[in-house]
Amino acid sequence: MDDKIRQALLKQVEKEPFAQKFGLKLIDLQEGYAKVGMAFTEDMENIFGMAHGGALFALIDESFEIASNSHGTMAVALNMNINYIASPVKGSYLTAEAKESNKTKKTATYDIRVTDSQNNLIAACQALVYRKDKPLPFLGK
């Protein structure tokens, strides 16, 4: 992918408030693809002491956001559909991979998979963006 876009995205994700809140780390980035990691910590537990759906979603959404903006123009999330498959074990390190399944001028779709360190499938997501005809606002800064 374009190196200027890559550097701008890496820098922007690093300082993103939400990514810091969850300790989200960008592991790999290519055009139409992103891999993000997150340690499942105690502040992510729900009323049953299991991983909160919202924590898994934070990880999923981050990989989706990065993959869909990797073409250098702004992508806006329209729809996300998630299947919860297994509960991660406490202390797990979780990884989300977002892969572009299609891209047209106006829309693009992504498949996102969350796995734990034993490669168990934790959640699967299908997501859709509207693609704006505008460059990423932080490009060239």
Next chain:
Amino acid sequence: MDDKIRQALLKQVEKEPFAQKFGLKLIDLQEGYAKVGMAFTEDMENIFGMAHGGALFALIDESFEIASNSHGTMAVALNMNINYIASPVKGSYLTAEAKESNKTKKTATYDIRVTDSQNNLIAACQALVYRKDKPLPFLGK
């Protein structure tokens, strides 16, 4: 709804780590219904300085979790589908309402709406749980 279940849920949500992380407040609770509020703060911004999809989802998921467990038996999330409709303005106070649309012995479905303080629709969600034949583990504690 059963007062014992209500008190147990209120207490459990109050000490839930994830709810604390996002400042989620349970505003109303009835059987099959929950209303949760969240101030949209700067630590919830994404790479564009807008509300991160994951922050909206945290709010949605909390209302869903509470509504689906309000019958006193454990509910496990299977699927969530979310349409992102508008970006909330910085400093907004957001509210999610989860309403049960159907309940059988094994599954139940919910409609969830997120609105801002001007009552603009921010996101709409449809969600599905598997209902276990087990009482909430923290009941009676």
Next chain:
Amino acid sequence: MDDKIRQALLKQVEKEPFAQKFGLKLIDLQEGYAKVGMAFTEDMENIFGMAHGGALFALIDESFEIASNSHGTMAVALNMNINYIASPVKGSYLTAEAKESNKTKKTATYDIRVTDSQNNLIAACQALVYRKDKPLPFLGK
């Protein structure tokens, strides 16, 4: 709603090949709203002799198509999410109601409910369209 749009849609639905294939009847039509009926017949059975998911979907999709085109400009389906709730009984008359939950310049969302003649909820659907800036092609014909 605009009477010219209404008449054009009524006429177009009446001669739609797909609607004829399933015996779909437009029962009510307003701006952002459509109600469609279908008798569940034997040619709609699946390998278990129950209603094929595809038959329920045909009914759902028809109400969605009509409601989303009721503003007089072309709407194109982007995403549909459906929860199957109960199996209709053989010989049931099923009804789908599509209600617009939101509309912006570029997109609109719909909630669709399928019920049987005893008013049991059979399926619930959430759907999203992209709104083109083009009048319905068959308007004014």
Next chain:
Amino acid sequence: MDDKIRQALLKQVEKEPFAQKFGLKLIDLQEGYAKVGMAFTEDMENIFGMAHGGALFALIDESFEIASNSHGTMAVALNMNINYIASPVKGSYLTAEAKESNKTKKTATYDIRVTDSQNNLIAACQALVYRKDKPLPFLGK
């Protein structure tokens, strides 16, 4: 896969009323996998003369039904989420492939892709079943 299950499914699909209605052909069948074909004919057109969403869905749903029942026990559809990506050209021959992405004792998930004869992606679907602890009723008949 088990040959008895394969033969029973092949036979059952062949006589399924809904499959006959759409001219659906089972092209390939393995455990957790099914490939189904359909010629896009004029009786599948919508009010714009394009492929009706319901026709694409019929094809998708058939591949999903077969893949999810290929283990020899009954699977019941709970949720389907579909992204419409491109309109097929009139006269196209469409193919849906359903692949199991996960299977537990109680649930299983599937990714389904519809492509045309030029291998263009037409629609993508993510689907979820509840797995009953019952053999297929037509096994052994």
